[in-house]
Amino acid sequence: MPALKVPNRPNVADIPIIESRVPRPEELVVLSRPLLEATIRIGELLRDCPAKWAFAGDLGEILFGVNVEPDHLTILTTSAGCNEISRSLTAFQTQVPRIGERQLERSAEIHLKPLPIIIKSYSSSFNIEGLRLDVHGDLQIKVGDWDWGDPLDFEPEYVYVVSVKVPAAPLELKMELYRGLGWYDRVSKIHAAMARRHHKIV
Amino acid sequence: MSTVINEPAVDVVCLGVGYMSGVVATELALQNYKVVGITKGPYWDYVNDFSMTKYDEWGVGLGRKYDSPLPLQTTTIRNNSSQFALPVRRYTMPIQYHALGHGVGGAAQHYGGTMGRQGPWGYQMLSRTNQDLGVTPLTTPLPSSINPQDDTHDWPLTYEQYEKYYVAWENAHGLCGNYNGSPTNSSTDQYSQKYPWMSQNYRLPPHPLTPVAQMFQTATQAMGYNPFPHVSSLASQPYTNSYGVTVNPCVYDGYCGGPCDYACETGAKANAAYRTIPAAMKTNNFTLVTNAYIYRLDYDTTNNQVTAARYYDAQGNIHVQPAAVFFNGMWGYNMIRIMLLSGVGVPYQYNSGTGTGTGTVGRGLTNGYLPFNGTNVSGTLSIGGNSYAAGNGSGGSVDIYDLMDDNFDHTGQNFIGGSQIGMGGYLGGGPGNITFAGGVGGPSSSNPNGSMGSAFKAKQQNKYLPKTVGVGATRFAPDLPTFMNYVDLDPHYTDAYGDPVSRLTYDWTPNTYNGAIGLVQKCKDILTKMGAQNITVGNAVNPGGAHNDWWGHHLRGGCRIGSDPSFAVYSGYNQLFLSPTSGVNYFGAGEITNTTGDTVPSGTHVAGPQSYRAAEGIAKYLNNIKLGGSVNYLAA
Numbered sequence: 017m018p019a020l021k022v023p024n025r026p027n028v029a030d031i032p033i034i035e036s037r038v039p040r041p042e043e044l045v046v047l048s049r050p051l052l053e054a055t056i057r058i059g060e061l062l063r064d065c066p067a068k069w070a071f072a073g074d075l076g077e078i079l080f081g082v083n084v085e086p087d088h089l090t091i092l093t094t095s096a097g098c099n100e101i102s103r104s105l106t107a108f109q110t111q112v113p114r115i116g117e118r119q120l121e122r123s124a125e126i127h128l129k130p131l132p133i134i135i136k137s138y139s140s141s142f143n144i145e146g147l148r149l150d151v152h153g154d155l156q157i158k159v160g161d162w163d164w165g166d167p168l169d170f171e172p173e174y175v176y177v178v179s180v181k182v183p184a185a186p187l188e189l190k191m192e193l194y195r196g197l198g199w200y201d202r203v204s205k206i207h208a209a210m211a212r213r214h215h216k217i218v
Numbered sequence: 219m220s221t222v223i224n225e226p227a228v229d230v231v232c233l234g235v236g237y238m239s240g241v242v243a244t245e246l247a248l249q250n251y252k253v254v255g256i257t258k259g260p261y262w263d264y265v266n267d268f269s270m271t272k273y274d275e276w277g278v279g280l281g282r283k284y285d286s287p288l289p290l291q292t293t294t295i296r297n298n299s300s301q302f303a304l305p306v307r308r309y310t311m312p313i314q315y316h317a318l319g320h321g322v323g324g325a326a327q328h329y330g331g332t333m334g335r336q337g338p339w340g341y342q343m344l345s346r347t348n349q350d351l352g353v354t355p356l357t358t359p360l361p362s363s364i365n366p367q368d369d370t371h372d373w374p375l376t377y378e379q380y381e382k383y384y385v386a387w388e389n390a391h392g393l394c395g396n397y398n399g400s401p402t403n404s405s406t407d408q409y410s411q412k413y414p415w416m417s418q419n420y421r422l423p424p425h426p427l428t429p430v431a432q433m434f435q436t437a438t439q440a441m442g443y444n445p446f447p448h449v450s451s452l453a454s455q456p457y458t459n460s461y462g463v464t465v466n467p468c469v470y471d472g473y474c475g476g477p478c479d480y481a482c483e484t485g486a487k488a489n490a491a492y493r494t495i496p497a498a499m500k501t502n503n504f505t506l507v508t509n510a511y512i513y514r515l516d517y518d519t520t521n522n523q524v525t526a527a528r529y530y531d532a533q534g535n536i537h538v539q540p541a542a543v544f545f546n547g548m549w550g551y552n553m554i555r556i557m558l559l560s561g562v563g564v565p566y567q568y569n570s571g572t573g574t575g576t577g578t579v580g581r582g583l584t585n586g587y588l589p590f591n592g593t594n595v596s597g598t599l600s601i602g603g604n605s606y607a608a609g610n611g612s613g614g615s616v617d618i619y620d621l622m623d624d625n626f627d628h629t630g631q632n633f634i635g636g637s638q639i640g641m642g643g644y645l646g647g648g649p650g651n652i653t654f655a656g657g658v659g660g661p662s663s664s665n666p667n668g669s670m671g672s673a674f675k676a677k678q679q680n681k682y683l684p685k686t687v688g689v690g691a692t693r694f695a696p697d698l699p700t701f702m703n704y705v706d707l708d709p710h711y712t713d714a715y716g717d718p719v720s721r722l723t724y725d726w727t728p729n730t731y732n733g734a735i736g737l738v739q740k741c742k743d744i745l746t747k748m749g750a751q752n753i754t755v756g757n758a759v760n761p762g763g764a765h766n767d768w769w770g771h772h773l774r775g776g777c778r779i780g781s782d783p784s785f786a787v788y789s790g791y792n793q794l795f796l797s798p799t800s801g802v803n804y805f806g807a808g809e810i811t812n813t814t815g816d817t818v819p820s821g822t823h824v825a826g827p828q829s830y831r832a833a834e835g836i837a838k839y840l841n842n843i844k845l846g847g848s849v850n851y852l853a854a
Contacts (some may be wrong), residue, residue, distance in 0.1 A: 020290070021534035022714050023220040029714050031287045033509050033532045034321070036260040036267050044496040047462035055458075080456060081464040176422055177458040178389055212265050213456075213466040214484055 045083050045209075051075065052177070054089055054144040059180030061104055067097030070172035070183040072152075072190075079175045079184045082209040088148040092168060092185055095138040098153030102140050105149075111141040113153070124159045125198035131160035133197065159197065168193075220536045228252040228505075229840055231527050231541040233512055233556065236324025237822060238807045238829040239547030240490025240498075241390065244461060245833035247503040251840060254539060255495070256507045256529055259286070259321025262491055268483040275649050278479045282309040284328055285317030285479075290511070291713040293551050297725040297765050298702065299570050305711045305719065306769060317479070318549055318771060321508065325549060325771050326489035326822065327482075330475040330611030330648070331452040333393050334638060334819040335384055335414035338377035339623035343696075343814045344370045346624060347634050360698065364634060365729055367573040367701040369582050373813045374781040374790030375831075377414060378405065383827030385418055389460035391488040391826070395420035395449035399619045412625045413444075414819075422454045425468070425613025429601055430687055431642025435616045437747035443620040448640055449823070450612040451488035461497035468610050475611020476648020510537065513715055515544065515560035515804075522796050524562060524804045530715065542843060543836050546806035547829070550773040551720040553810055554580050554705045557777070559717055562804060563787055563794060566704050568723070575701045578787045578795075579777060582699040586772030586809065586821045589694065589726045591764040592734035593757070595742045596690030597750030603687045609644025616642055621693070621740055622816045633732040637693035638818040639741065645687070689750055691741040695733020696817045697726065699775050722769060728761035733817070735760075772821045774812040779828065786813070791835030791852040792828050801851035803839065805832045 018035070019028040047055070055075065062069065071079060073090030093101060098113050115138050123130035138153035154167035172183030187206050194202040229251040232239035236257075243253045262268070262284075277283045294303035309317055319325030339346055345356035359368040397403055397420075400413030409415070424447030427435070435445045452474070457465040468474075468486040485492040498504035509532040516526040516538075526540040546553050557563045557579050566581035575581060617640035619625060626636065708721035735758050745753050780786025783795035788811055794802040807828040809821035835852050 018532070020532055020714065023530065023534045023536070029289065031290050031714065034260040035509075036263055036321075038261040038506055038508060039263065039496075039499070041500050041502060044500055045464045046497050046500045047458055047464065049462060052458065052460075052462045078464060079458055081466060173456075175456045175458065176392070178421065178460050179418070212484065214469045214471075 043083065045078060045081050047078055050145065050147055051086060051089065054147045054149070055079075055177050055182065056180055057144060058089065058105075058149065059177060059182040062101060063180065065100055065104055067093055067100040068172070069093035069097050069101060070170060070185045072185040076184040077187065077190060077206065077209075079177065079182070080187050080209060081212060082187070082205050084205060088150065089144065091149065091151040092155060092170065093151060093153050094167075095153035098138050098140055098151050101151050105142050108142040108144050108149070109140060110143050113138055113140040122199070126159065134158040136164065220530070220534055222536045222538065225254070225537055225539040227540040227542075228254050229541060230254070230543045230545060230836060231256065231539055233527060233544065233546045234324065234548035234552070235322045235490060235495065235506065236319055236547055236549065237326050237490055238825065238832075239545060240494035241387070241826070241829035242545045242547065242807075242833045242836065243504055244494040244498040245830070246836060247498040247501040248461075249837055250503060251837075252503055253498065254505045254507060254541070256510050256512055256527065256539065257321055258290070258509065258511045259319070260508050261322045261506065262327055262481065264481065264483050264485045264492065268481045272473055272481050272483060279649070280309065282317040282479070284320065284481055285309070286320040289714060291719055292711070293720045293722055293769060294708045294711050295722045295724065295766075295769055297723070299568055299723055303708060303721045303723070322495055322506065323489035323491035326487070327491065328479050329487070329822075331450050331487055332612040332820050333395075333449040333451045333823040334617070335398055335416070335449075336377070336815050336819045336824040337414045337619060337623045337625070338411050339625075339635075340815045340819070340824075341373040341375065341377050341380070343635070344372050350624065360634070363632060365698040365700060365727060369699040369701050369785065371582075371699070371778070371780050371782075371785050371813060374779055374786070380827045380831075381417055383830040384416075386460070386830045387823070387826035388420060391451055391493050392422055392453050392457040392459050392465055393420045393449055393451050393488070394422040394424050394454040394613070396424050396447050398449075399444040399446040399617070401444055412623065413619055420449065422457055424448070425450060425452070425454050425610065427616060428614040428642045428644060430599060430689065431614055431616040433599065433748045434641040434744070437744055438616075438618050441744065441747055443618045445616045445618050448612060448615040448617050448643070449820075450610070452482070452610050452612055453486040453488070454613070459493055461494060463493055463496050465492065468613070470609050472607025472609055472644070472646045472648070474609075474648055475643070480611070480648060511715070512556060513559070513717060515556060515562055517561050519561070522802055524802065542803065543839060544804045545832060545836060546804065547808060549771065549808065550776065550810040551705055551722070553806055553808060554777050555707065555720040558707050562802070566706065568701060568704055573701055575704070578783065578785060580705040581701075582775035582778050582785065582813075583703045583705055583722075583724060583773060584697040584699050584775045584814070585724065585726075585766075585770065586697075586774050586815070587770035588692075588697070588730055588817065589759075589764050589766070592692045592694055592731060592759050593738045593755070594690060594692035594734070595738050595745060595753065595755045596688060597745045597753035598686045598688050599748065599750055600686055603645050603684045604682070605645035605684065606682050607646045607649060609647040611647050612643070614642055614644045614647070615640045621737060622818070631732070631736045633695040633729045633736055634698075635696040635729070635816040636733060636737060637695065637816070639691060639693055639744070641689055641691075689745060689748070692734060693737045693741055694730040694817055695736070696729060696815065698729045699814065700727055703727070705776050725766050726761070726764070731759055731761045731763065772809060774809050774815060774821050777806060777810045778813045779811050780813055787811070789852065790831070791838075792832035793835055793839070793852055796851070799851060803850070805836055807832045
């Protein structure tokens, strides 16, 4: 550990300098203000929603300290929950609930082989103060030509976001999902966040 | 010779990067002002810097390895102006109870996390006391029977005016609790002037209560008091704050409180490094300068402007950092010291002949900590305990505000104010093997083998799994500002760079002792109601029965805010006064700027709203400059 150099003194002072590294901005986990405000807004609007739901996607992860940069909001729920949420957020709705399928931009990486990922859900979309909110009910995943997986089920964990307590998809579920898809960079990010929280790493 | 490096000018320079500067830097960086924060210590990353190394009672508790090094700078202490002050050269009790912070987050990197709003009376202590006594004008000093050489003044703003800044502070730092004990939490009824009502509750739920806390809660409720969970800044749940910074919850590892030395390895312990500064850094408008020792502010006496901060880097180079505005968020003595070294503000001069003084910088010092010796009451509860490491430094307990401020009848008493009273913190919330009693003891006449072998084991068993739990209270009334207690520059001792260190002239004031005597019976009644056995009231300790022989970090006053520059350094916007109607491009906030306050409600929490008030003032000031305005003072 280096010692302090005091001007006009022949020797260094017996004072250690602690050289802890200052993090770069991109290493800091901070939710952008528009997303923060939209999260709070949705949390307030769905405070009494009886359906099981949780923030998922990148937003759900950053709420637990994972270093990702969400650009929209995602809610995971059931089909009934999707209808319930649509009723609560009618004023913001841009797409009514319907069953849809789409291929994700990123492929799965199974045994070094890229395979397309298709998701199917009963979903609706909303515009919350300029930000897109996707609500997925009974989300299923299909990799390559494999069979469809079961609808994603989860027990939400809770996070306090300034004035609201909101449910979010547990990191364990996301980690399991990413492992199955071979997205080890995302596994690593969750691993880092869980280590910082000193939670059990599965 | 040192190399002189001229840094590019910015909008705001924050001196120190602790709690106060964290708020100011973040608020202004988010408004697109360019901000530089300068700290004498490092940036602390809780994962890399604390995860493994904090479980070190020797290094942390005695070596104070996370704290401001005394060889770099210390202070000297004495009890009165006729004594020769001696420098503090050791880190541990007695002499220095809590070490100063060092680096980003400051002392809040290793505090217990206690918070608590100040009640309305604390902001108008002088005028409300005079009102109760029927004395006019309301600015009349307190009678010498209560406080000799009294120098008490009201704050420039009322509790009601600060309330919204409390909210901002609590949203940013994620405090845990459940209101403050007001029976109605109304801002308009008869309780609104007694209890710190809240326009919104604390953002996180309180930590789980201990059995002792629950007994205290039941007993005090039955007595007509209004208990509430202790307010803590250690996150009880995962939290995303008002700046979008995500916060990990407390893991109750037990290495937290105790002698308030232990840093947090998950970032649950609120401080600037894990609540505000990340948001400032994310804007790219904030520059952090670490391991940089500020030694002067350049002050232009013609235009009454601070023009630059000068600091040494670790290699001995001199940096000159100009800015439009300077915010001083340094801890207590250091805020005063840099002002006195730089000719900023009017130095306080005590006149022992008249018992008064002139000037303001260094004046009105009070102590948030209290004498070690005072009239006390103690007893035991017949319940078992578990003091193995678990819990944290400020959760689990319950408080009442019913015996502080003017919330109870003071008829016949010779003190003002009172104290927050609470019980039931986590027994294992902080290690105490080395720094406090309970470690290995040497031989004595009654125990020739010392506390070794079987005696040691028995002691440890009783220590960690006690069959009864001791409870007690020594509740002092607040320390009051007098002309006698102050901070100035020591004429003999210097820091590592050869500049004078600060000198603390301080002794306990009578109100504290008289309050302890007055409150002891009420504390005894609570213990009795809790079912405590062997209740003992200690002998009365009268004023002058003990003298201050240490320094703590909860120093208040000394650099006060107020409505009048005859006694206050800063205005209601925490701006340095030049005259009653003009100010300087220099602001400051911290516990040392708290004008007054009752005992125990956290001085840090009370300082917090001032940081928001200062940030608001600085933004107004900068905006005025931008618009070509000439207003240099912000009327509160």
